[in-house]
Amino acid sequence: MDESEEDQRAPHRLRPNRAVSLEQLRRLGVAYRKLDADNYETDPCLKEIRRAENYSWMDIITIHKDKLPNYEEKIKTFYEEHLHLDDEIRYILDGSGYFDVRDKDDKWIRISMEKGDMITLPAGIYHRFTLDENGEVLSLPDREALVVTQYTTA
Numbered sequence: 001m002d003e004s005e006e007d008q009r010a011p012h013r014l015r016p017n018r019a020v021s022l023e024q025l026r027r028l029g030v031a032y033r034k035l036d037a038d039n040y041e042t043d044p045c046l047k048e049i050r051r052a053e054n055y056s057w058m059d060i061i062t063i064h065k066d067k068l069p070n071y072e073e074k075i076k077t078f079y080e081e082h083l084h085l086d087d088e089i090r091y092i093l094d095g096s097g098y099f100d101v102r103d104k105d106d107k108w109i110r111i112s113m114e115k116g117d118m119i120t121l122p123a124g125i126y127h128r129f130t131l132d133e134n135g136e137v138l139s140l141p142d143r144e145a146l147v148v149t150q151y152t153t154a
Helices: 022-027 044-053 071-078
Strands: 031-034 055-063 088-094 096-102 108-114 117-121 127-131 146-153
Touching (some): 022 031, 044 055, 055 071, 071 127, 088 108, 096 117, 108 117
Antiparallel strands (some): 088 146, 096 108, 096 127
């Protein structure tokens, strides 16, 4: 990911672009899965993941200027670099955005996320989140907003 200060919602690809493989993400402790977001309530794969990982609680957050109180402040907060003492699990039910994580050389890796993507960020990894450039085109009647589900263990 480039280090420019332009709009955080831009792709920020290096030139030439350097793709990061799922294996490289795994070495950082980041796990990625593609699931059926249209059927998340009954998806047997998600049910098995929740059972195997002991995910016992979830919340759903809709990130849209008309739905999220203090939208502009929240967007800025999400993009501030931070870490957690526990794993962070995010499942995108609709919309798209980016998770940025720091690699072992302290460089940012930008992970594009869209509907159906589930990511697990390990405890202690520096990260941040932003909507992508589509985040402002959420008034389409068939696309409510970016919806993120968070799962936690008991």
